[in-house]
Amino acid sequence: MKNKVMIITQSEGGGLRRHLTDLMDGLINRRIEVVLVYNSDFADKTFDTWISRTESKLTKYDLKTMVRNISPVLDIKSVIAVHKIIRDERIAVVHAHSSKAGVIARVAAKLSNVNRVFYTPHAYSFLSEEFSDKKKNMFVLIERLLSRWFTAKTFNVSESEMQAALSVKLDKPEKFEVIPNAVPILADFNYDFERKRLTSSDKFVVVNTARATKQKNPDLFVDLANRVKQDMPDVEFVWIGQIDSEYKNFVNEQTSVVFKGEMQKTNALVGAADLYLSTSFFEGLSYSLLEAGSFGIPVFLSNVPGNIDFAQMYNGAELFNIDDSRTLQVEKLEAFINKLRNKENTQSEITADYDAMIDKIVDNYYGK
Numbered sequence: 001m002k003n004k005v006m007i008i009t010q011s012e013g014g015g016l017r018r019h020l021t022d023l024m025d026g027l028i029n030r031r032i033e034v035v036l037v038y039n040s041d042f043a044d045k046t047f048d049t050w051i052s053r054t055e056s057k058l059t060k061y062d063l064k065t066m067v068r069n070i071s072p073v074l075d076i077k078s079v080i081a082v083h084k085i086i087r088d089e090r091i092a093v094v095h096a097h098s099s100k101a102g103v104i105a106r107v108a109a110k111l112s113n114v115n116r117v118f119y120t121p122h123a124y125s126f127l128s129e130e131f132s133d134k135k136k137n138m139f140v141l142i143e144r145l146l147s148r149w150f151t152a153k154t155f156n157v158s159e160s161e162m163q164a165a166l167s168v169k170l171d172k173p174e175k176f177e178v179i180p181n182a183v184p185i186l187a188d189f190n191y192d193f194e195r196k197r198l199t200s201s202d203k204f205v206v207v208n209t210a211r212a213t214k215q216k217n218p219d220l221f222v223d224l225a226n227r228v229k230q231d232m233p234d235v236e237f238v239w240i241g242q243i244d245s246e247y248k249n250f251v252n253e254q255t256s257v258v259f260k261g262e263m264q265k266t267n268a269l270v271g272a273a274d275l276y277l278s279t280s281f282f283e284g285l286s287y288s289l290l291e292a293g294s295f296g297i298p299v300f301l302s303n304v305p306g307n308i309d310f311a312q313m314y315n316g317a318e319l320f321n322i323d324d325s326r327t328l329q330v331e332k333l334e335a336f337i338n339k340l341r342n343k344e345n346t347q348s349e350i351t352a353d354y355d356a357m358i359d360k361i362v363d364n365y366y367g368k
Contacts, residue, residue: 006086007027008101008105009038010098010104014044016098017043017044019097021047024036034059038060038061040062063078065077068100075103079104079107082105091114094118095118095120099125103146105119106119118154120157123282123306125139126168130214153364155177155179155364156176161285162176180352181286182352183290191272194271194272204232204275204337206273208241208288209241209269210239211241212251212259216281218239221237222237222250222257224277225237226256241266275300276297276300278299279302280302280307282305294352297348298348299311299318300332302319302322303319304322313350318336
C-alpha cells in the first residue's frame, strides 16, 4: 500500500462532493490509504451516505473548527489540529480542496515539513460575484502567497480556471496542471424509474441539478422558465438541489419552476431529463454537466468560464451569452427545444475519462 494521502475539505456538497467521493473511491481502489479531514456540519445527505458506506476503508477526522467564514481563532485552531493529524498519521501527501481547506491544509503542511502538497480550488473565490473588489483582491493575494510558497502544484479542473489563475499571476505556469473532472460510467440505469422520480407528467423536462446559490443564478433560470412557458406550456422546468437560505423566499414565491430540494442519486436522475439548462455566472467544470453529457442529454448553458470548457468537450452543448437580452436568450432556448423535439440533434458524445483523471492525480502525488 502506498504512502498515506490526506484529503481535506471544508465543504462537502454538490459538485465538490462528487469530485471528492469519486477521487477517494479511485484512490481506495488503487490501494492508497486515505485520511479524510472534513467538517460534517457542511456535508450533504449524499456525502453522509458515502461516508457510512466507505468509513471502514479510510481514516476520517471530523474537524468542527474548519468553517467557511474567516475566523482567526477557529482558523488557527484548525491549522494546529491538521498539523497534529499530519504528524500522528505520518502523512506523505496532502491534497486540499476549496479555498478555506486550501489555506488551512497548506499552512499546516508547511509547519509539518510536508512538501508534496496539492490544491484543487474548484473555482477560485476571487471569481465569485458575491464578493466586493476589495475582497477579491485580498483572495488573490492569499492565493498567490500560498501557491508560491506552500504548494507543489495546483490542479485546475478546466483550462478557463487555469487561465484565470495565470491572468492574476498567482504563480509560474508550470505550477498548474489542468486535470478535467470526469465521471465513471453509471451501471444499472433505469430510465423509467428515474423519470418517475423526476416528474409525474409527460412534458418536455428542462432540469438543473445544483445548489440554489447566487453563483448558479436561479434568478435567470426562473425568469427563462416564466417566459418560455408562456409560449410552450407543455415544457416543465425542474431544479434539484439544496436551497440556500437567501433563496428560500424566492423559491416559495415563484410558480414556474418545480424546486425539489435535495435528492439522492442525482447522477442517475439527470439521465431522465430532456434538456439540461445551466445559468451559472461561473463554474470550475460542473459535475452536473458531465453527468448530463454521460447520458447524451443536450445542454443549453451560459457562456462563462468552466461552461465554455465543457462545450468544447461535448458536442451536445449550445452556449448562450449571459449578457444578451432576455428576449434573445428565450428565442435561443425555444429554438433549441424545438430542434430537439424535431430530432435534429446528432448523437452526443463527451471526451472525459474518469480513470485518466485519477491516474493523473496519483502520478503527481508520487512524482511519476
